[in-house]
Amino acid sequence: MNRTLPRYLLLSAAVAGSLSLLALRPSAPAAVVADPNNAGLKLPAGFGALVVAETGGRARHLVVTPKGILYVKLNRPDKSGRGILKLTPNVGGKVTVAGGFGNYGGTGISLKDGYLYASSDEDVYRYKLDGNGEVTNPTAPEKIVTGLINRRQHESKSIVLDNAGNLYVNIGAYSNSCQEQDRQKGSMGQPNCPILEQAGGIWQFRADKPNQGYAEGTRYATGLRNVVGLDWNSQANQLFVMQHGRDQLHDIFPELYDTKQSAELPAECLYALTKGANAGWPYVYYDGQQRKLMQAPEYGGDGKKEATGNYLQPAAAYPAHTAPNALLFYTGTMFPEKYRHGAFIAFHGSWNRAPEPQKGYYVVFQPFKDGKPSGNWEVFADNFAGTPEKAAAGRPDHKPCGLAQGPDGSLYVSDDSKGTIYRIVYTQKKS
């Protein structure tokens, strides 16, 4: 108590300070001020950006409450043992770290019906929120899902909820392509890939039932190597996911693929899922240049053979290895009409394109119409890397990882490299 008291005093002093600052401003207190350089980002005309906070943590996914509180999931608890940071509004549209809880690292975080859901790499927890969006039980969350596989590869458990009381959890395959020897040159695929029993798909659980394990969950969709970005599309009433495509075609089968093909072919794909869907991993990969599902070389493919088997076709495809780590359907009204109900996708950036230049480190916009991708995607926010050279070298300053929509329609982006939190706003008057 004697530790929290001075903190409280400090905090109230800070709040009082910012209030008086606000009082001096002639503009509305909610005024959001873009940084002079738009936080170093390249944006379409009419948009601006600001750094709202530097958390210094590995900021994975994040959410914003209706009152503008940010909850940010850290991949690893910070020095104070906080795996979830709470940031509260400050002046100019910025936020300040005002606490934290949840002594576990992880990726997933989601808001639904008065609860905050968050995941470790094995479990999903939920916290009750009060009317102000404050967590009421920070040290005693309910454990909703438990005992999911974590083998230190594709370990993150991203989460999202639908509008019917269900929770969806990605369980990534702990493998590149289900070889007998993972990532080893020439090693062939395991017949009837056993990994798919407990991973390599999306599992569905009840959102309100404690301690569900594999036995209580349903394998909602399979054949998905690893999904980090996923979102529920309320227009189509459907789950959409971004798969991380396979790596190392050349390393493993140098006689079938050269380094350039290895870097360019296996696209990152957007899938529209329905219950029971099978996207085909590890038996197939999607060749983004031919726009075809191809048989994986571990399972008899040779770079030319099209996939055999009836697998889900992607809804859209993006450059290979660029690592889509967040998907967000934009429902706000701040941005111009064309963005409404479209998808933003945060690409964390590649590593498996070497010796070709690396790519990604940007946020893409994918237009949608009536719940389906419609028209070409475009890079929306670029230059998280700092310079094109840093991007090409795979040595970016920042790596976009999470996306969230603010109550006013701002788009928040988290960076899990330095822990920077960005806010992108539309600054131009709409005509």
Added chain:
Amino acid sequence: MKRFFVLLAAVTLLHGAAVAQQKKPVAKKPAGKPATAMPAARLAAGKTVYTQNCLTCHMADGGGVEGMNPPLSKTTWVLGDKTRLVGVVLNGLQDQDIDGEPYRNVMPAQNQLTDQQIADVLTYVRNSFGNKASAVTPAEVKAARAANKK
């Protein structure tokens, strides 16, 4: 007589060249340690093996990939016990923290590489990316491979 002078000049020249050649590496080495020159040909051969088998994960600059593939600069694995280091290439590595950091990927076994190739690539790694350490010889790899089989 003329011949003698030519010979003398040649000897002097040669001697001078030899001294000059010796001077460089000696000057670089810390006093007390025998100078083990790293032949450029071995480093070049090692770089070729690295480019074909290691670069995709550990990157051209040896800096690795944050949280996924560890760097190869000044780690206790690269600079430490050579048998353990050879073992990483022969057996691969998984679920090991590297100098306190976890990495979320696997290193595949690369035991298809010859003793010479492993010696070359590890010599290259131990003398690149800011590292400066003794060479790994094919004999050392051979011994490690034999011990590894048991």
